[in-house]
Every structure is written in C-alpha cells, then in structure tokens.
Amino acid sequence: MKVLVTGATGYIGSAVTDHLAAAGHQVVALTRGAEPRPGRTWQAQVVGDTADPGSLAGAVTPDIEAVIHLAPPSGDADVDSAAVEALAAPLRGTGRPFVYTSGIWVLGATGAAQEVGEDAPTHPIDIVGYRPQIEQQVLAGTADGIRAVVVRPGIVYGRGGGIPAILVDRARQGGVPEYYGEEGVRWPTVHVDDLAELFVAAVERAEAGTVWHGVGESAVPVRDLARAAGRAAGVLAAPHTVPVEQAADVFGAPFAEALALDQSVSGAAARTALGWRPRRPGAVAELTSGSYRPVEVFGAPDGPATDVDVAAIRALVAEVEHAQQHELVDRFLSLFRREDPVWTTGHGKRLSGFEEIAAFTQKVLPGATADGTAVYDVERVLFLRPDVAAVNVRQQPVRHDGTRIADRPEGRPFYIVVKEDGAWRVGAAQNTVAVD
Ligand SMILES: NC(=O)c1ccc[n+]([C@@H]2O[C@H](COP(=O)([O-])OP(=O)(O)OC[C@H]3O[C@@H](n4cnc5c(N)ncnc54)[C@H](OP(=O)(O)O)[C@@H]3O)[C@@H](O)[C@H]2O)c1
Structure with a gap:
C-alpha cells in the first residue's frame, strides 16, 4: 500500500515508517519542512503542517491508499478537527484506512479496575482533554466509507527514547531515580517496535470503526521503571516519589498529572483480533540492559x-x-x-x-x-x-x-x-x- 504518514520523523513515526517499509509498503512522509532527510525509510515527502489545516489540502492524492496520522495535537480542538477533516476527506467512499493516533490517557485513572479494554468509557485528563472528540470524529468517517481506525498507545519505550528517557535524564541530573505522585502508580507500556507492528496490522486489516489499545504490558509499577531508569543512568539508589505539585514546577501541571496517572489497560484485543504479537523485552528489561544504556x-x-x-x-x-x-x-x-x-x-x-x-x-x-x-x-x-x-x-x-x-x-x-x-x-x- 502507499501510505501517507504524518509525524513520520518523530519517535513513533520513525519506527512506523521502518516497519511499513519492511512489510513492503511505500511510505509518503508528510513533513513540516521540505529539506530532505537522508537515511529515512520513505519513498517520498510532501510538505504540510497539521497546525495549519489549509496546508494539508492536496496532501492526500488519489494514489494514497492509507493515512496514518501521528503528528501530535496542536492544543486547539478546532485546528485538530480541521486537520483530520483535510486528511480524511479524500478517502471518503474509498474504503481505505485512516488510522488516528490517540493515547491511553483518554481513559483517565483506571482505579481498582484491572486491564481496562477498548469498550471502557473515556475520562480524559487535561493534557488530552478534547482527544475523545477527535476519536469520535475519526470513527464517524466509517459512515462515509472510510476504514476509520483509532490506535491508543500506552507509554512508549525502546530505541532509547520516549517518556522513559525522561526518567533516565532526571535520575542522571538529580543523582537519584524519581517518579511522580502516589507510591503505587502503574503505567501501561509498549515497545516502540511492537507498537509500529500494530500500526502496520491496523492499516492492513483492522475493521472500520475500531479502537485498539497499543499496550504490551498492562500495568508496570513506575517505581520499578524509575529504579531501572536509575540503573540506565548509572545511579544505583532507591527511587523516590515526587509530589505532583512539585513535578508541575518541572513539567507543567498537565504533563505532571499525566506522569502521575495510575492505569491498568489491556492490549489483548489487538492480539486476538489482529494477531498482534508484542515480543520485545519489557520496559524494565529495556531500561536495565537495552537501548537506554549505550x-x-x-x-x-x-x-x-x-x-x-x-x-x-x-x-x-x-x-x-x-x-x-x-x-x-x-x-x-x-x-x-x-x-x-x-x-x-x-x-x-x-x-x-x-x-x-x-x-x-x-x-x-x-x-x-x-x-x-x-x-x-x-x-x-x-x-x-x-x-x-x-x-x-x-x-x-x-x-x-x-x-x-x-x-x-x-x-x-x-x-x-x-x-x-x-x-x-x-x-x-x-x-x-x-x-x-
Ligand atoms: N510517545 C508516547 O509515549 C505516546 C503515547 C501515546 C500517544 N502518543 C501520541 O503519538 C503521537 C506521536 O508521538 P511521538 O512520541 O512520536 O511524538 P514526537 O516524537 O514528538 O514526534 C512528533 C512528530 O510530529 C511531527 N509534527 C509535530 N508538529 C507537527 C505539525 N504541526 N505538522 C506536521 N507534523 C508535525 C514532528 O515533525 P518535526 O520533525 O517537524 O518536528 C514529528 O515527526 C502523538 O499524537 C502523541 O500524542 C505518544
């Protein structure tokens, strides 16, 4: 398939383009600048800015057989909605896939519930406040003949990047591993290469109107991640927890709230229905002896x-x-x-x-x-x-x-x-x- 990917230069997008190419697809990357990016696994590049939806007109040409939208939200619901409209409209009536990237933070704190599935109601935290509306807008495209799909990744790790790299940097800078909020906070996690394979599976075979949790491990204690991040930073000390209010001074209140969010989320549906097989090392192992420690x-x-x-x-x-x-x-x-x-x-x-x-x-x-x-x-x-x-x-x-x-x-x-x-x-x- 010829697949247009927004956010193709990013953390997840780089892995997604690698795995699309490895699976035999042709990638067209939508980038903000026109400068060539040597060494990338894409065949063509088009210029567009998702914060300026007008710039997206013409990006989805008739030969584009699928769109994966990975560029992050702008912070303005109307702008993001217009960007989705511009990217999805050319697919109407074609049955071609449009895959929108959301995230598990739309579920909010899952509390005592274990391994929450895709059918759970959304309770978005502030940082993703309007994202469920965008999910609904995307899924409504099904009625217009688009194979509309939403993927909600967990906390992505691997390739030495993502949010866990922040834990490593903080441990290195402060000389002690840290995590945020309550003692027992858990994060659902996914390896970036496993997640990329889910995107490939979603583009190839997810049914219209479906939502998938991209989660490899449903609830990893963040204390364990912090200890492993300390190890990656060369800091062998007991992790300590930072109150959310204090973390807000460093990260801003919305991101601090997200880092302190306790969740247990299931990624079982994608395994069963799409044959997705996350197989990379778990997040703690990856931090301890993988890509975070060159x-x-x-x-x-x-x-x-x-x-x-x-x-x-x-x-x-x-x-x-x-x-x-x-x-x-x-x-x-x-x-x-x-x-x-x-x-x-x-x-x-x-x-x-x-x-x-x-x-x-x-x-x-x-x-x-x-x-x-x-x-x-x-x-x-x-x-x-x-x-x-x-x-x-x-x-x-x-x-x-x-x-x-x-x-x-x-x-x-x-x-x-x-x-x-x-x-x-x-x-x-x-x-x-x-x-x-
Ligand atoms: N990382 C996670 O743990 C995680 C978890 C759940 C959901 N997500 C979601 O997954 C998506 C990708 O995340 P990521 O971690 O890969 O982010 P990232 O590393 O920051 O990459 C963002 C990508 O989007 C591009 N981009 C940014 N603003 C753009 C704009 N206005 N127009 C066009 N392209 C733009 C960037 O291109 P440039 O090269 O031009 O900067 C870059 O390629 C986001 O929607 C994020 O919310 C991430």
Missing part, C-alpha cells in the same frame, strides 16, 4: 545485524546477573559453552572444563547472596569474529533493593562469548576485583 561496539559494521548480536550478548549477561541474583545453579551453567569452557574467578581460582565449573558453582552459588548481590552491565563489545566477541562488563555490588553497597569494590568481568547454533554462550570468563 554500549561501545568494535569490530563489526553498524547495522541491524550487529544490533541483534549486541542485544543477544546483553541478554546473555542479563541472564548471568539473574542467575547469580536468584542463585539459579542450572540456569547459570546453561549460559556456558559445553565444550572446554574456562573461568577464572575474582579471587584467581581457575576452573577448567564444564565439570569443574559446575562443581564449583554448585558449591558456592547457593547462599551466595545472603548479604547482597551484584548488577552486571555490558560496557564494551569487541567482535573478534562475527561469531566470537570479547565483552567488558562492570559488576557492582548491590543490596537486594538494588542500591549500591558503597564499601565493596566493583568487579571487572571479561567474557569471551561464542555464537553457536544461533545462541551466544560464555566460552571463557575472568573476573578481576577493581581496586582504586
């Missing part, structure tokens, strides 16, 4: 194939951490290569071969975390060959609540990891205590 990579070309390998190596090290923290002997051992692995411990004890490593692990891991554990962060990956990499890890001692134990030294694990049968495993490992 890794230095050497010896491999920039590109998606290297990204996949680096992500898999980071996932392997995250597994090492998990197995250590939970004293999971078998899981820990499964991360080693079977054939002749070697491990030199932080105290210089050399273990040669799988059997020696297994015997040692069985002896020392149970009970090892009684007075604390450690976090493991990948800092540098050197590809020696496409299937062999040297990995520098930073190991920091922490209490069970994730806060740093200040008087214990860090470790500097060094792993040689090997890719066999598509899976990365540890072939050789050495740990060294870091003494200043």
Whole structure:
C-alpha cells in the first residue's frame, strides 16, 4: 500500500515508517519542512503542517491508499478537527484506512479496575482533554466509507527514547531515580517496535470503526521503571516519589498529572483480533540492559545485524546477573559453552572444563547472596569474529533493593562469548576485583 504518514520523523513515526517499509509498503512522509532527510525509510515527502489545516489540502492524492496520522495535537480542538477533516476527506467512499493516533490517557485513572479494554468509557485528563472528540470524529468517517481506525498507545519505550528517557535524564541530573505522585502508580507500556507492528496490522486489516489499545504490558509499577531508569543512568539508589505539585514546577501541571496517572489497560484485543504479537523485552528489561544504556561496539559494521548480536550478548549477561541474583545453579551453567569452557574467578581460582565449573558453582552459588548481590552491565563489545566477541562488563555490588553497597569494590568481568547454533554462550570468563 502507499501510505501517507504524518509525524513520520518523530519517535513513533520513525519506527512506523521502518516497519511499513519492511512489510513492503511505500511510505509518503508528510513533513513540516521540505529539506530532505537522508537515511529515512520513505519513498517520498510532501510538505504540510497539521497546525495549519489549509496546508494539508492536496496532501492526500488519489494514489494514497492509507493515512496514518501521528503528528501530535496542536492544543486547539478546532485546528485538530480541521486537520483530520483535510486528511480524511479524500478517502471518503474509498474504503481505505485512516488510522488516528490517540493515547491511553483518554481513559483517565483506571482505579481498582484491572486491564481496562477498548469498550471502557473515556475520562480524559487535561493534557488530552478534547482527544475523545477527535476519536469520535475519526470513527464517524466509517459512515462515509472510510476504514476509520483509532490506535491508543500506552507509554512508549525502546530505541532509547520516549517518556522513559525522561526518567533516565532526571535520575542522571538529580543523582537519584524519581517518579511522580502516589507510591503505587502503574503505567501501561509498549515497545516502540511492537507498537509500529500494530500500526502496520491496523492499516492492513483492522475493521472500520475500531479502537485498539497499543499496550504490551498492562500495568508496570513506575517505581520499578524509575529504579531501572536509575540503573540506565548509572545511579544505583532507591527511587523516590515526587509530589505532583512539585513535578508541575518541572513539567507543567498537565504533563505532571499525566506522569502521575495510575492505569491498568489491556492490549489483548489487538492480539486476538489482529494477531498482534508484542515480543520485545519489557520496559524494565529495556531500561536495565537495552537501548537506554549505550554500549561501545568494535569490530563489526553498524547495522541491524550487529544490533541483534549486541542485544543477544546483553541478554546473555542479563541472564548471568539473574542467575547469580536468584542463585539459579542450572540456569547459570546453561549460559556456558559445553565444550572446554574456562573461568577464572575474582579471587584467581581457575576452573577448567564444564565439570569443574559446575562443581564449583554448585558449591558456592547457593547462599551466595545472603548479604547482597551484584548488577552486571555490558560496557564494551569487541567482535573478534562475527561469531566470537570479547565483552567488558562492570559488576557492582548491590543490596537486594538494588542500591549500591558503597564499601565493596566493583568487579571487572571479561567474557569471551561464542555464537553457536544461533545462541551466544560464555566460552571463557575472568573476573578481576577493581581496586582504586
Ligand atoms: N510517545 C508516547 O509515549 C505516546 C503515547 C501515546 C500517544 N502518543 C501520541 O503519538 C503521537 C506521536 O508521538 P511521538 O512520541 O512520536 O511524538 P514526537 O516524537 O514528538 O514526534 C512528533 C512528530 O510530529 C511531527 N509534527 C509535530 N508538529 C507537527 C505539525 N504541526 N505538522 C506536521 N507534523 C508535525 C514532528 O515533525 P518535526 O520533525 O517537524 O518536528 C514529528 O515527526 C502523538 O499524537 C502523541 O500524542 C505518544
């Protein structure tokens, strides 16, 4: 399909255009300026400004087979309504899809209700006050022969961006992770690449007049997100909550209210009816060991194939951490290569071969975390060959609540990891205590 996308240069729009192109669609990006944007996954660019609906006349040419409207609201209901009218009108009577991006904040606080679905009434908070009206305007296009669809994303994360990146920046600036409002606030979340796949599914097969929640995890405690954001910022401290009034001084009252909103929202309908399969790591895992904490990579070309390998190596090290923290002997051992692995411990004890490593692990891991554990962060990956990499890890001692134990030294694990049968495993490992 030839798809016109507004907001194509944005956070969600960039992922949506990537996934549309990967699915074989042709993207026409509507941008505010005419300057070319090299490296983008679109075929053509048209100029238009959704805050100036008159500029949109002619953007939806007869060859456009679908529109995805991702540009944000202007703050003026009449302007946004006129923009929707300008973009949707040319599709009348064609049965072609018009996908409007709203958001789960239109539902308001969901309170005790668990996993609220698309049939729930809207109770918009101030920041999205008139958005339900725009949703209704879009859906009314069904009667005029438009395949009108609304997607309401949760809090979007991944690719190092979105609102979670604000948590990371705040933790870095303030030296302590923070979140907003009540202690138990939860956010429904979605990975930006999973969400982009939902947009592709919506354009390809959502029925006219339907609303979809783009939600991968229905209710993630924001305290956990803040702790993980602290980890991404290199701040191993207990998160603290900031009262909404105080957050309003930083973010403005409407956004502060949104950040403090407690919601539990279901994304099940899209899975069932559209076959949507969110499959990226969850928001906490992504913050802890994914795109929010860049890794230095050497010896491999920039590109998606290297990204996949680096992500898999980071996932392997995250597994090492998990197995250590939970004293999971078998899981820990499964991360080693079977054939002749070697491990030199932080105290210089050399273990040669799988059997020696297994015997040692069985002896020392149970009970090892009684007075604390450690976090493991990948800092540098050197590809020696496409299937062999040297990995520098930073190991920091922490209490069970994730806060740093200040008087214990860090470790500097060094792993040689090997890719066999598509899976990365540890072939050789050495740990060294870091003494200043
Ligand atoms: N991020 C989230 O967690 C989230 C959650 C739920 C809903 N949403 C909704 O999803 C949509 C996209 O969000 P996002 O996070 O991707 O936003 P974003 O990163 O700020 O991107 C906004 C995009 O819209 C374009 N744009 C802004 N004003 C425009 C205008 N007047 N005319 C034409 N294009 C304009 C920007 O283009 P330029 O390059 O010209 O700036 C950019 O491409 C928004 O409607 C947002 O409310 C986002």
